Amino acid sequence: MPYLAIIMILININYDTLASASLPSQASTISEHISITASHLDYQQYHKNIQNDGSEISTSLSKQQYRSGGGGDETVDVENEIGDDEFQGNSLNRGPYFEVSATKNITAIAGQSAYLNCRVRNLGNKTVSWLRHRDLMLLTVGKETYTPDQRFQSVHNPHANDWSLKILYPQKKDSDIYECQISTVPPVGYSVMLTVVEPTTLILGQPEMYIDTTSTINLTCIVQGLNEPPSYIQWTHNGYEINYDSPRGGVSVITEKSEITTSYLLIQHAKPSDSGKYMCSPSHANSAGILVHVLHSEHPAAIQRADRIQIKLYLLCFTILIYVASSTKSFH
Numbered sequence: 001m002p003y004l005a006i007i008m009i010l011i012n013i014n015y016d017t018l019a020s021a022s023l024p025s026q027a028s029t030i031s032e033h034i035s036i037t038a039s040h041l042d043y044q045q046y047h048k049n050i051q052n053d054g055s056e057i058s059t060s061l062s063k064q065q066y067r068s069g070g071g072g073d074e075t076v077d078v079e080n081e082i083g084d085d086e087f088q089g090n091s092l093n094r095g096p097y098f099e100v101s102a103t104k105n106i107t108a109i110a111g112q113s114a115y116l117n118c119r120v121r122n123l124g125n126k127t128v129s130w131l132r133h134r135d136l137m138l139l140t141v142g143k144e145t146y147t148p149d150q151r152f153q154s155v156h157n158p159h160a161n162d163w164s165l166k167i168l169y170p171q172k173k174d175s176d177i178y179e180c181q182i183s184t185v186p187p188v189g190y191s192v193m194l195t196v197v198e199p200t201t202l203i204l205g206q207p208e209m210y211i212d213t214t215s216t217i218n219l220t221c222i223v224q225g226l227n228e229p230p231s232y233i234q235w236t237h238n239g240y241e242i243n244y245d246s247p248r249g250g251v252s253v254i255t256e257k258s259e260i261t262t263s264y265l266l267i268q269h270a271k272p273s274d275s276g277k278y279m280c281s282p283s284h285a286n287s288a289g290i291l292v293h294v295l296h297s298e299h300p301a302a303i304q305r306a307d308r309i310q311i312k313l314y315l316l317c318f319t320i321l322i323y324v325a326s327s328t329k330s331f332h
């Protein structure tokens with residue numbers, strides 16, 4: 001029995017010795033494995049945080065170091081995977097908004113189609129509508145006309161992101177503030193002021209004028225009621241544009257632009273072939289016409305004198321009208 005006890009003691013001592021000799025290696029391996037696993041988990045968690053909240057990470061962290069496996073001191077840089085463009089895109093993603101470069105004041109000519117522009121960015125699944133301020137009338141929703149007045153139409157240009165309100169045959173009563181709205185909560189709007197003007201064009205002496213042969217035809221066209229002078233005034237004779245460089249010669253035009261634009265058509269040495277319908281057609285205004293008769297007369301001086309008197313009367317009346325209008329404006 002004593003021998004058996006001694007043998008068991010010796011066996012235990014050897015086992016403990018062998019176990020204690022192998023512990024450092026095993027402990028080191030286990031510790032190293034735990035360190036690598038923890039570092040890998042930290043790295044995965046870092047990427048997960050980036051994906052879940054990139055904007056916050058990008059402002060607070062640009063890189064993270066973690067210890068690599070192998071028990072060494074080597075470090076690896078983990079770069080922020082959200083680039084500058086992506087970060088800026090996130091910060092600028094503010095939903096639908098208006099491009100304010102479009103003009104907010106529109107002047108339209110009565111009877112000529114008017115377009116009110118509204119450019120929208122980042123519309124997404126929202127809807128664009130137009131309404132009129134005066135009576136809060138809803139005019140269009142998306143591409144559809146909502147009001148019974150079919151003169152109002154929605155025109156969508158997807159290339160320019162533009163949702164225009166088209167008004168057919170506008171009248172002075174259509175002058176108002178119109179609002180382009182996006183169906184956000186609450187809605188956001190962009191207002192446009194529309195002014196419809198009714199310019200007048202007249203030719204002094206109309207509807208008819210009698211001229212003797214060899215005399216000078218002097219036609220005076222007056223345009224008023226526009227916010228700015230017309231860009232051009234076209235004269236036609238019997239439906240054809242007058243050519244001032246034609247072989248006939250002696251044809252010229254003089255135009256004076258201001259609040260009231262005046263255009264003079266001069267035709268020297270009038271001939272019977274110069275008879276016919278003359279039209280004065282300004283841009284952005286209605287046209288006016290006069291019928292000219294070139295005659296052989298036994299009393300040409302009387303005809304010309306009568307025409308001159310008539311023209312002077314028109315000019316006198318027109319001057320008085322302008323004076324009264326300016327005086328009224330000054331009084332107010």
